[in-house]
Amino acid sequence: MVTITIVGSFDFSLFNDFREAYSEINNYKIYIIDMSMVEYLDSAALGMLLSMRNAINADSNIQLKGANSFIKNILMISRFDKRFEIQ
Amino acid sequence: MKLLCVDSELVYREIISLCAKNENVIVKAVDCYEDAIKSFIDFAPDIVTLDVIIKGGSGFDLVKKLKSLSGNRFVPMIFLTSHATDSVMDKCFKYGADDFIPKPFNEVLFNIRLKTHIRHVELMKEMYRKNKALTYYQTMIEREHDMAHNVLDHIQTRSEKNSEHVVITRLSAASFNGDLALVKTRPDGARLVFVGDFTGHGLPASIGALPVMHAFFDAVDDLLDVNQLASQLNRILFSILPDYMFCAGYLILMTPHGDITYWGGGMPHAFIRRANNKIDYLQSNHMPLGILPVDEFEADLQCNTLNNSDTLIIVSDGVLELKNCQDEMLGCDQVRTLISECYAEKSLVLAQEKIEKKLTDYRGESVQLDDITLVALRNACPQQ
Numbered sequence: 062m063v064t065i066t067i068v069g070s071f072d073f074s075l076f077n078d079f080r081e082a083y084s085e086i087n088n089y090k091i092y093i094i095d096m097s098m099v100e101y102l103d104s105a106a107l108g109m110l111l112s113m114r115n116a117i118n119a120d121s122n123i124q125l126k127g128a129n130s131f132i133k134n135i136l137m138i139s140r141f142d143k144r145f146e147i148q
Numbered sequence: 149m150k151l152l153c154v155d156s157e158l159v160y161r162e163i164i165s166l167c168a169k170n171e172n173v174i175v176k177a178v179d180c181y182e183d184a185i186k187s188f189i190d191f192a193p194d195i196v197t198l199d200v201i202i203k204g205g206s207g208f209d210l211v212k213k214l215k216s217l218s219g220n221r222f223v224p225m226i227f228l229t230s231h232a233t234d235s236v237m238d239k240c241f242k243y244g245a246d247d248f249i250p251k252p253f254n255e256v257l258f259n260i261r262l263k264t265h266i267r268h269v270e271l272m273k274e275m276y277r278k279n280k281a282l283t284y285y286q287t288m289i290e291r292e293h294d295m296a297h298n299v300l301d302h303i304q305t306r307s308e309k310n311s312e313h314v315v316i317t318r319l320s321a322a323s324f325n326g327d328l329a330l331v332k333t334r335p336d337g338a339r340l341v342f343v344g345d346f347t348g349h350g351l352p353a354s355i356g357a358l359p360v361m362h363a364f365f366d367a368v369d370d371l372l373d374v375n376q377l378a379s380q381l382n383r384i385l386f387s388i389l390p391d392y393m394f395c396a397g398y399l400i401l402m403t404p405h406g407d408i409t410y411w412g413g414g415m416p417h418a419f420i421r422r423a424n425n426k427i428d429y430l431q432s433n434h435m436p437l438g439i440l441p442v443d444e445f446e447a448d449l450q451c452n453t454l455n456n457s458d459t460l461i462i463v464s465d466g467v468l469e470l471k472n473c474q475d476e477m478l479g480c481d482q483v484r485t486l487i488s489e490c491y492a493e494k495s496l497v498l499a500q501e502k503i504e505k506k507l508t509d510y511r512g513e514s515v516q517l518d519d520i521t522l523v524a525l526r527n528a529c530p531q532q
Binding site for chain 1: 345347348390391392393394396413414415416432433434435436439
């Protein structure tokens with residue numbers, strides 16, 4: 062199990078950093094994205110999460126944890142529950 | 149690194165040259181005002197040392213002249229002089245000096261100061277280079293945004309013109325984000341609507357828009373079913389967009405009698421303002437277009453009905469996330485209130501003007517961050 066914590070605004074400016082964060086660690090069963098300190102998330106961030114989903118093993122589990130209600134709403138509108146575990 | 153040494157005394161020219169050469173600096177030494185100006189232009193030094201008293205002119209005038217000749221380039225000017233009173237020193241800096249060392253000077257001190265100035269020059273050069281590169285990229289991105297705007301504006305010209313049955317509002321943000329709205333009446337009288345929101349900004353966001361437009365207008369001509377069009381758009385976008393890009397959207401077909409079938413993915417609720425001021429919603433219950441492979445894509449549709457004097461309003465998230473001067477988002481509740489008020493108006497065109505004004509007023513002086521798209525439709529059936 063491994064945790065990636067995102068702080069502040071989750072947007073296009075994190076594109077390379079976010080990719081770097083998971084590309085070195087691709088043999089875990091459970092990945093936790095800690096979003097409890099994310100204030101804002103845009104559609105580019107959704108794209109980055111999808112890109113991560115594609116990059117790691119299909120049978121690995123990605124959990125999006127601690128999102129505030131505004132962000133949870135964005136995740137649900139785009140039905141990210143189909144690819145991620147939203148907690 | 150090049151240093152120009154201006155000094156009328158041979159002994160100082162030799163000491164300064166020797167010190168500088170030990171720091172791997174190329175030195176040119178001159179003894180008078182005129183040669184100093186000439187060498188500054190020909191030799192193009194990075195650093196200058198000079199005295200207050202020089203043959204053929206004054207050091208104050210010289211420093212002023214050399215500073216003006218260096219233009220945008222930062223060339224540190226170091227005074228080395230035996231006239232080390234406070235008033236002389238003050239005058240040196242007023243005329244443009246960057247440093248002041250009294251003569252006779254300590255060689256160690258001079259070397260340290262020289263190294264400091266060399267570091268400054270290198271930093272300035274580096275900053276200049278980076279600034280130039282950034283300016284270049286910024287200009288390029290601005291051009292890309294303009295181009296993306298043009299591409300999308302061109303696409304929208306094929307869409308239906310505003311009328312009492314359809315109105316489309318698009319307010320572009322400074323940083324364009326790829327909203328697309330298409331409306332066209334099919335040969336059988338039914339109206340096909342696509343409101344989409346591409347991820348990303350600038351040119352990449354508009355790449356998907358061209359094939360979407362072609363598929364949309366072909367579907368209008370061929371009376372293609374909405375679920376088939378949804379599958380087709382998904383397949384096209386899945387194959388051309390990278391995995392971090394997609395398009396949220398509604399595909400809506402409305403018959404002349406107001407029967408609605410629709411597919412929605414990744415979009416906020418759309419509103420139906422009933423004639424009695426009740427608000428109903430269309431809900432998008434799928435993942436956006438361009439994410440799921442063909443075998444996983446779900447094309448099931450939902451239904452609703454638009455009766456006479458009802459209004460269907462589809463907004464992009466740019467409307468919900470519109471911020472006022474206090475940095476507060478408009479939000480779903482306030483949008484619902486605005487819709488409820490504005491679309492009480494009998495004329496759809498006037499209603500749309502009202503809501504546009506309300507949105508502009510809400511925004512006030514704050515910067516619009518996102519594109520705003522607002523499409524409103526009414527039943528084409530004649531009033532009974």
